[in-house]
Amino acid sequence: MNATPARQLRPDAGADTHTISLNINGKQHELAVEPWTTLLDLLREHLDMTGTKKGCDHGQCGACTVLVNGTRINSCLSLAVMQDGAEVTTIEGLANGDDLHPMQAAFVEQDAFQCGYCTPGQICSAIGMIAEGKAQTRDEIREQMSGNLCRCGAYNNILAAIEQAIPACKGGLRE
Amino acid sequence: MNRFSYSKPQQVNDAIQQLSDTGRFIAGGTNLLDLMKENVARPDQLVDINALPLREIETTQAGGLRIGALVKNSTVAYHPDVERVYPLLSQAILAGASAQLRNMASTGGNLLQRTRCYYFYDIGTPCNKREPGSGCGALNGQNRIHAILGHSDQCIAVHPSDMAVALAALEATVHVSGPDGDRVIPMSEFHRLPGDTPHLDTTLGQHELITAVELPPRGFAENYAYVKIRDRASYAFALVSVAAALELNGNTIGTARIALGGVAHKPWRKPEAEALLAGKPATEENFRAAAELILQGAQGFEHNSFKIELAKRAIVRALSEAASGVNAK
Numbered sequence: 001m002n003a004t005p006a007r008q009l010r011p012d013a014g015a016d017t018h019t020i021s022l023n024i025n026g027k028q029h030e031l032a033v034e035p036w037t038t039l040l041d042l043l044r045e046h047l048d049m050t051g052t053k054k055g056c057d058h059g060q061c062g063a064c065t066v067l068v069n070g071t072r073i074n075s076c077l078s079l080a081v082m083q084d085g086a087e088v089t090t091i092e093g094l095a096n097g098d099d100l101h102p103m104q105a106a107f108v109e110q111d112a113f114q115c116g117y118c119t120p121g122q123i124c125s126a127i128g129m130i131a132e133g134k135a136q137t138r139d140e141i142r143e144q145m146s147g148n149l150c151r152c153g154a155y156n157n158i159l160a161a162i163e164q165a166i167p168a169c170k171g172g173l174r175e
Numbered sequence: 176m177n178r179f180s181y182s183k184p185q186q187v188n189d190a191i192q193q194l195s196d197t198g199r200f201i202a203g204g205t206n207l208l209d210l211m212k213e214n215v216a217r218p219d220q221l222v223d224i225n226a227l228p229l230r231e232i233e234t235t236q237a238g239g240l241r242i243g244a245l246v247k248n249s250t251v252a253y254h255p256d257v258e259r260v261y262p263l264l265s266q267a268i269l270a271g272a273s274a275q276l277r278n279m280a281s282t283g284g285n286l287l288q289r290t291r292c293y294y295f296y297d298i299g300t301p302c303n304k305r306e307p308g309s310g311c312g313a314l315n316g317q318n319r320i321h322a323i324l325g326h327s328d329q330c331i332a333v334h335p336s337d338m339a340v341a342l343a344a345l346e347a348t349v350h351v352s353g354p355d356g357d358r359v360i361p362m363s364e365f366h367r368l369p370g371d372t373p374h375l376d377t378t379l380g381q382h383e384l385i386t387a388v389e390l391p392p393r394g395f396a397e398n399y400a401y402v403k404i405r406d407r408a409s410y411a412f413a414l415v416s417v418a419a420a421l422e423l424n425g426n427t428i429g430t431a432r433i434a435l436g437g438v439a440h441k442p443w444r445k446p447e448a449e450a451l452l453a454g455k456p457a458t459e460e461n462f463r464a465a466a467e468l469i470l471q472g473a474q475g476f477e478h479n480s481f482k483i484e485l486a487k488r489a490i491v492r493a494l495s496e497a498a499s500g501v502n503a504k
């Protein structure tokens with residue numbers, strides 16, 4: 001994979017910046033970041049990857065959920081500089097061209113969203129949950145997905161979508 | 176967020192040396208960054224401790240378990256030895272926050288998370304914990320989530336951790352390193368009551384680093400329960416929580432441990448109530464007597480007096496569940 005040259009994210013960025021390398025959705029990035037930039041703001045504001053959403057910015061809603069080294073986390077409560085060297089997967093990295101990830105396809109089939117704002121976080125969280133392997137029953141899925149709120153209340157369909165996608169998602173992220 | 180310098184040392188001693196008087200360690204970041212976004216915390220330096228070698232879970236010579244300060248909450252909760260010997264700890268951790276947050280939160284950071292008092296979080300209001308001497312917004316304000324035990328006229332905040340409640344019941348110890356060397360703090364002395372210095376949550380020094388939490392061999396895996404009462408079924412802080420652990424001989428109680436969360440500035444234990452149960456049959460009547468003793472002297476405020484009866488019932492429920500063995504694997 002070709003590394004892009006270190007990108008200066010702010011014209012006024014100076015002595016405070018730290019150079020980090022991140023693999024985002026399979027692409028290697030060398031980035032000069034200010035330490036107070038969260039991973040979420042790096043994705044959305046600096047890399048124009050707006051698929052990951054900012055709901056609360058305080059760990060309370062799950063809209064910002066991404067996978068870091070395969071593990072689901074809230075990107076609003078992590079500093080980009082702390083993730084130096086990590087592999088980050090966002091909603092933009094799940095499909096293979098027009099070929100949707102099974103979890104994405106299941107969300108479409110089950111009508112698992114209304115406004116869609118929570119959806120990227122729900123999908124990344126569900127994929128992370130399946131990789132963790134701790135949820136077998138519907139109640140366990142509900143509990144394990146409680147970190148993702150949906151203001152539209154699409155919970156029943158979200159649950160149905162996740163259940164549908166589990167067999168195809170076992171083993172974590174699709175190659 | 177305010178501006179700050181950032182470093183990521185590799186060794187414990189370097190981390191301790193690098194920390195300035197106005198700096199902070201950062202582990203998972205789930206509490207500190209939250210507070211920094213609200214300007215409640217304004218450190219001018221962050222020392223990222225994630226490269227320190229504090230990620231092991233290992234059996235101790237005494238037959239207990241030592242959990243490194245950087246081990247994630249989810250890793251602790253699902254660790255085979257924790258699930259087998261200390262399921263109370265697993266249950267308490269899994270009752271807290273969300274899966275994403277537990278994947279980020281560290282063992283040390285969880286103990287040091289700060290209160291969720293609304294006034295503490297709102298820099299436009301008085302708060303003795305955030306701004307000593309400014310007053311307490313909660314005392315005559317919205318105090319539904321506040322303390323009923325051990326509070327002072329300076330502060331009525333509660334400690335929000337679930338994990339800490341289980342660690343208190345299990346009589347864990349906290350291992351710390353600082354400029355003056357290493358020391359071990361029992362859980363009962365780690366968090367403190369507010370008194371007239373509510374800005375201090377714990378007995379840890381500003382330059383001290385938590386390196387590990389150690390569990391003694393006794394895990395109460397047969398008879399335990401963590402009961403957490405909250406405003407929604409998941410992903411909410413405790414109004415009241417109870418960690419109960421029993422050692423039973425038939426139906427007779429040998430040892431009882433009871434720790435409460437959501438009711439005080441620290442996990443709350445009352446040795447007299449635990450002693451009261453020793454040698455007695457495990458009956459609801461005896462559990463209620465212990466509950467009455469634990470809540471003796473409890474004092475509520477305008478919106479939280481309901482917690483007193485709630486706590487008593489939660490204690491009885493937790494002890495009954497523990498005695499029944501329903502949670503044992």
Ligand SMILES: Cc1cc2nc3c(=O)[nH]c(=O)nc-3n(C[C@H](O)[C@H](O)[C@H](O)COP(=O)(O)OP(=O)(O)OC[C@H]3O[C@@H](n4cnc5c(N)ncnc54)[C@H](O)[C@@H]3O)c2cc1C
Nearest residue numbers: 059202203204205206207271272281283284285336337385
């Ligand atoms: C929406 C939400 C809901 C939550 N719900 C719950 C809940 O229901 N129950 C619950 O128990 N918790 C809950 N939490 C809190 C969560 O458990 C804590 O934020 C987390 O445990 C803190 O760990 P951390 O590693 O992220 O700490 P950090 O944010 O990195 O650090 C917290 C503090 O500890 C200090 N620190 C960290 N590690 C060390 C160390 N080794 N030595 C010395 N100092 C150190 C830091 O300087 C900082 O002051 C919730 C949090 C959020 C955002």
Ligand code: SF4
Nearest residue numbers: 292294302311330331
């Ligand atoms: S209860 Fe404590 S933390 Fe809350 S406003 Fe009063 S002093 Fe501040």
Ligand code: FES
Nearest residue numbers: 055056057062076
């Ligand atoms: S934006 Fe991160 S949890 Fe809401």
Ligand code: FES
Nearest residue numbers: 114116150151152
């Ligand atoms: S679909 Fe609108 S918030 Fe979930």
